[in-house]
Amino acid sequence: MKKTVNDRLKESINEIIVQSASKAGGAKPKAQYLNAMHSLFFEGVNLIAHYNSDSELQCRATDQLGQFFIEADTSRVPMPNLRFLAIQGLSLMARSSFASDKVKAHLPGVLNALKTTQDVSVMRRAVDVMYGVCDAENVQIIVKDLLSFLKTSDYAVREEVVLKIAILAEKHATDYTWYVNVVLTLITLAGDHIADEVWHRVLQIVTNVEDVQGHAAKTVFQAMLDPSCHENMVKVGAYILGEFGHLIANDPGSLPQRQLDILQTHYPMVSLECRGVLLSTYAKFTFSFPELKSEIQTIFRSDNVFRSAHAEIQQRGNEYFNLSTVANPDVVPAVLKEMPIYEEKQSRILSKLENSKDTTDKVGSLTAIGGGAVETTAPPGAPLKNDEFLAAFLTSDQAKLFESSVLQVGAKIEYAKQHARVTLFYGNRAAEPMTDVETNLFSPSEEPGLKLSAQEMPPTLQPGAQVPQVLTLECLESFKEMPVLDVSLKYQGKAIVLRLVVPITVNKFLAPLPTPMDQAQFGAKWQQIGGPPREVTISSTPEDAFDNESLSAALEGAKFAICPGIDPRPQNLVCAGLLNTTGGIVGVLMRVEPNVDACTIQYTIRASNETAGACLATVLSTLMP
Numbered sequence: 001m002k003k004t005v006n007d008r009l010k011e012s013i014n015e016i017i018v019q020s021a022s023k024a025g026g027a028k029p030k031a032q033y034l035n036a037m038h039s040l041f042f043e044g045v046n047l048i049a050h051y052n053s054d055s056e057l058q059c060r061a062t063d064q065l066g067q068f069f070i071e072a073d074t075s076r077v078p079m080p081n082l083r084f085l086a087i088q089g090l091s092l093m094a095r096s097s098f099a100s101d102k103v104k105a106h107l108p109g110v111l112n113a114l115k116t117t118q119d120v121s122v123m124r125r126a127v128d129v130m131y132g133v134c135d136a137e138n139v140q141i142i143v144k145d146l147l148s149f150l151k152t153s154d155y156a157v158r159e160e161v162v163l164k165i166a167i168l169a170e171k172h173a174t175d176y177t178w179y180v181n182v183v184l185t186l187i188t189l190a191g192d193h194i195a196d197e198v199w200h201r202v203l204q205i206v207t208n209v210e211d212v213q214g215h216a217a218k219t220v221f222q223a224m225l226d227p228s229c230h231e232n233m234v235k236v237g238a239y240i241l242g243e244f245g246h247l248i249a250n251d252p253g254s255l256p257q258r259q260l261d262i263l264q265t266h267y268p269m270v271s272l273e274c275r276g277v278l279l280s281t282y283a284k285f286t287f288s289f290p291e292l293k294s295e296i297q298t299i300f301r302s303d304n305v306f307r308s309a310h311a312e313i314q315q316r317g318n319e320y321f322n323l324s325t326v327a328n329p330d331v332v333p334a335v336l337k338e339m340p341i342y343e344e345k346q347s348r349i350l351s352k353l354e355n356s357k358d359t360t361d362k363v364g365s366l367t368a369i370g371g372g373a374v375e376t377t378a379p380p381g382a383p384l385k386n387d388e389f390l391a392a393f394l395t396s397d398q399a400k401l402f403e404s405s406v407l408q409v410g411a412k413i414e415y416a417k418q419h420a421r422v423t424l425f426y427g428n429r430a431a432e433p434m435t436d437v438e439t440n441l442f443s444p445s446e447e448p449g450l451k452l453s454a455q456e457m458p459p460t461l462q463p464g465a466q467v468p469q470v471l472t473l474e475c476l477e478s479f480k481e482m483p484v485l486d487v488s489l490k491y492q493g494k495a496i497v498l499r500l501v502v503p504i505t506v507n508k509f510l511a512p513l514p515t516p517m518d519q520a521q522f523g524a525k526w527q528q529i530g531g532p533p534r535e536v537t538i539s540s541t542p543e544d545a546f547d548n549e550s551l552s553a554a555l556e557g558a559k560f561a562i563c564p565g566i567d568p569r570p571q572n573l574v575c576a577g578l579l580n581t582t583g584g585i586v587g588v589l590m591r592v593e594p595n596v597d598a599c600t601i602q603y604t605i606r607a608s609n610e611t612a613g614a615c616l617a618t619v620l621s622t623l624m625p
Contacts, residue, residue: 038082038085041064042085042088042089044061045061045065045089045092045093046092048061048093048096049092049093049095049096052096052097053097054098055097055098055099058093058096058097058098058099058102059098059099059102061089061093061099062090062093062099062102062103063102065086065089065090065093066086066090066102066105066106068082068085068086068089069083069086069087069090069106069109069110070106070109072086073109073112073113080119083113083122084119084121084122084125084464087110087113087122087125087126087129088125090103090106090110090125090129091125091128091129091132094128094129094131094132094133095132100132100133103129103132103133104133104138106129107129107130107133110126110129110130111126111130111145113126114126114127114130114145114149115149118465118466119464119465120154120156120157120427120429120464120465120466121463121464122464123153123154123157124157124160127146127149127157127160127161127164130142130145130146131164131167131168134168134172135172136172136174139168139169139171139172139173140178142168143165143168143169143182146161146164146165146168147165147182147185147186147189149161150162150165150186150189150190151189154427154466155193155400155408155410155427156408156427156429156466158190158193159193159195161190162186162190162193162194162195162198163195163198163349165182165186166182166183166186166198166201166349167349169182169183170201170205170349176205176209176211176212177211177212177215179202179205179212180202180205180206180212180215180216180219181219183198183199183201183202184202184219184220184223184233184236186198187199187230187232187233187236188223188229188230188233191230191231191232191233192230194230194232195349197349198349199232199235199236201349202236203236203239203240204342206240206244207243207338207339207341207342208341208342213240213243213244213247214244214247214248216240216244217240217241217244217245217247217248218248218251218254220233220236220237220240220241221237221241221245221248221254221259221262223237224237224262224263224266225262227265227266229266231270231271231274234263234266234270234274234277234278235273235274235277237263238263238274238277238278238280238281239277239281241259241263241281242280242281242284242285242288243284243338243339244338245259245285245288245289246288246289249288249289256285256288256289256291256292257291257292259285260282260285260289260292260295260296263278263281263282264299266278267549268549268550268552268553269549269553272310272312272313275313276312276313276316279300279305279313279316279317279320280316280320282296282299282300282320283296283320283323283324283336284336286320286323286324286332286336287332287333287336287337293324296324297321297324297325300317300318300320300321300324301317301321304547304548304549305317306318306321307596307597308547309546309547309596309597309599310547323335323336383486383497383498383499384402384496384497384498384499385498385499385500385501386401386402386409386498386499386500386501387501389401389402389403390501390503393411393413393503394554394557394558395553395554395557395558396557397412397413397414397415397508398410398411398412398413399411401424401500401502401503402498402500405429406428406429406430406491407426407427407428407429407430407434408425408426408427408429409424409425409426409427409487409498409500410424410425410427411423411424411425411502411503412425413503413504413508415508415509417509417511417580418474418475418476418509418580418581418582419472419473419474419475420472420473420474420475420504420508420509421470421471421472421473422470422471422472422473422502422504423468423469423470423471424468424469424470424471424485425466425467425468426457426461426466426467426468426469427465427466428461428462428463428464428465428466428467429464430463430491431463432463432491432492433460433461433462433463434460434461434489434490434491435459435460435461435489435490435491436459436488436489436490436495437457437458437459437460437461437487437488437489438457438459438487438488438489439454439456439457439469439485439486439487439488440454440485440486441453441454441471441483441484441485441502442483442484442486443479443481443483443484444481444483444484445479445480445481447479448479448481448483449475449476449477449478449479449480449506449615450473450474450475450476450479450483450504451473451474451476451582452471452472452473452483453471453472453473454469454470454471454472454485455469455470455471457469461489471485471502473504474582475506475509475580475581475582476581476582476583477581477582477583477611478506478579478581478586478609478611478612478614478615478616479506479615480506480614480615480618480619482501482502482503482504482505483501483502483504484499484500484501484502485499485500485502486498486499486500487500505558505619506579506612506615506616506619507558507559507560507616507619508558508559509559509579509580509581510559510560510561510577510578510579510580510588511559511561511577511578511580512561512576512577512578513561513576513577513578516563517563517566517576518565518566519565519566522563522566522574522576522589525576525587525589526589526606529587529589529606529607529608530606531606533610534606534607534608534609534610534613535604535605535606535613536604536605536613536614536616536617537602537603537604537605538602538603538617538620538621539600539601539602539603540600540601540603540620540621541599541600541601542599542601546594546596546599546601547596548571548573548594548596551573551592551594551601552573555573555575555592558619559577560575560577560590561575561576561577562574562575563575563576567591569593571593571594571596572591572592572593572594573591573592573594574589574590574591574592575588575589575590575592576588576589576590579607579609579612579616584609586607586608586609586612587607587608588605588606588607588608588612588613588616589605589606589607590603590604590605590606590616591603591604603617603620605617605620
């Protein structure tokens with residue numbers, strides 16, 4: 001019988017697999033031969049996965065991939081390329097029709113690789129393998145392992161891992177209580193990386209599955225007892241309590257008043273979007289818990305709601321207040337009744353995962369290092385900047401410093417009196433190395449006020465690698481300009497320069513007073529420091545509307561310690577602290593006079609050092625809302 005093209009292709013791939021397994025008949029082959037053989041084998045694996053129709057080839061290929069993976073994992077000589085290619089092949093076979101059970105045999109090694117590797121590309125492939133072989137029998141074990149990995153995982157893979165855990169938990173759940181627990185644990189562990197699709201989906205399922213509603217209400221209430229719980233948890237908790245809080249209202253620890261009090265503790269610290277959700281929950285409470293109506297009406301009529309500078313908040317407050325006063329007994333139940341059952345459709349989480357970019361595999365030219373082609377983002381040779389990422393460091397000491405499709409730089413900053421330590425994490429998301437890496441840390445000011453030093457970088461960033469660099473800084477005296485780090489490298493033969501502003505500002509060296517001041521002490525110290533030149537006054541007109549709660553949160557995040565009960569006008573804020581410098585400690589007092597209606601803020605700073613006030617004023621004018 002004449003052989004078909006597929007028959008001849010199958011024979012050729014079989015021969016390649018056999019030769020790869022035997023390594024040329026037992027004699028140790030030359031490296032060049034092995035490289036060529038491996039190249040043929042892994043291309044054969046791609047073909048087998050693509051056609052996905054031959055059980056014998058899939059199983060033989062999986063066996064050989066497993067051997068390569070074990071060999072690379074146990075070898076005394078590092079074999080990172082073979083390890084990556086083997087686990088990448090296993091991830092392909094995990095999604096095939098016939099080899100999934102074979103791949104399961106290698107799960108312990110894959111899990112070990114996931115826990116021990118520093119290579120982002122290996123992390124991704126290990127997660128792919130676990131995702132591909134997950135079924136109803138092993139879902140709880142795999143989800144537990146992935147949740148454990150998520151606690152310490154690299155930021156570059158967190159959103160992808162979150163999506164896959166959420167999909168697996170929903171797809172294979174036989175107990176929706178377990179599913180709800182998994183998603184709420186996800187929000188707790190990785191709140192910043194939770195896509196809207198994830199928490200929207202858990203709300204749909206809780207609404208549709210009556211048996212889980214009481215458990216969900218109890219669980220989110222317990223989670224929100226933590227004042228620092230993530231905003232996404234507040235959104236989920238507010239929605240669920242608004243719909244099903246009555247199911248736990250008879251429990252001594254979650255009485256209606258207690259539910260309202262807990263939600264109110266989060267209101268000042270969350271975004272406008274989340275505040276809107278909370279106000280909707282309060283409106284639901286006026287119907288579910290009539291005994292709370294009077295108190296909730298007071299909240300709706302409060303200045304920061306009823307007269308909020310934000311149109312959305314003001315509109316909700318007005319409409320909900322008026323709704324709560326309607327006398328018609330048919331109107332309020334019709335508007336505030338429980339949400340109807342959601343129509344069952346394909347989960348949007350699947351679409352989110354399918355549309356997410358795997359930057360390890362799909363990399364355009366790095367001229368997209370700045371988010372687009374260099375020619376369209378900056379003139380040839382001009383440095384790429386990170387201005388858009390600096391705002392995150394106003395109230396946080398850990399965030400992204402720069403990000404593109406192929407390069408991410410994260411920063412973690414630690415302060416100890418007049419010293420600061422910045423740890424940068426360079427992540428090469430591309431499939432090619434970045435070479436000739438050099439950095440230069442400097443101050444753009446002629447009078448820097450900072451002593452700077454930077455750890456030397458290795459010359460090459462390998463694909464998938466995450467390389468740390470430590471910067472150490474010492475505040476010698478007050479300073480106005482933030483230091484700058486120039487990063488030069490080559491990618492695909494082109495020279496690239498990043499000009500990264502390092503978000504070290506003078507206010508971050510502030511510390512609160514060891515003992516709080518009362519009104520008389522503050523007044524005496526204010527008079528003792530005196531007016532100009534030790535006093536600086538500036539006014540700002542924020543682009544976005546604000547309220548006192550958001551302003552207070554921003555000031556405290558910027559290390560300006562607020563002293564309550566000092567200014568007789570309740571809308572005004574008073575701050576006091578000590579600025580740590582090598583040249584000595586500087587006392588700092590500040591009055592903040594916001595005018596929400598006019599959308600202006602006046603800052604008056606008095607400092608025991610003349611230059612400190614001016615430097616702090618510069619920070620306030622550029623960073624505060």
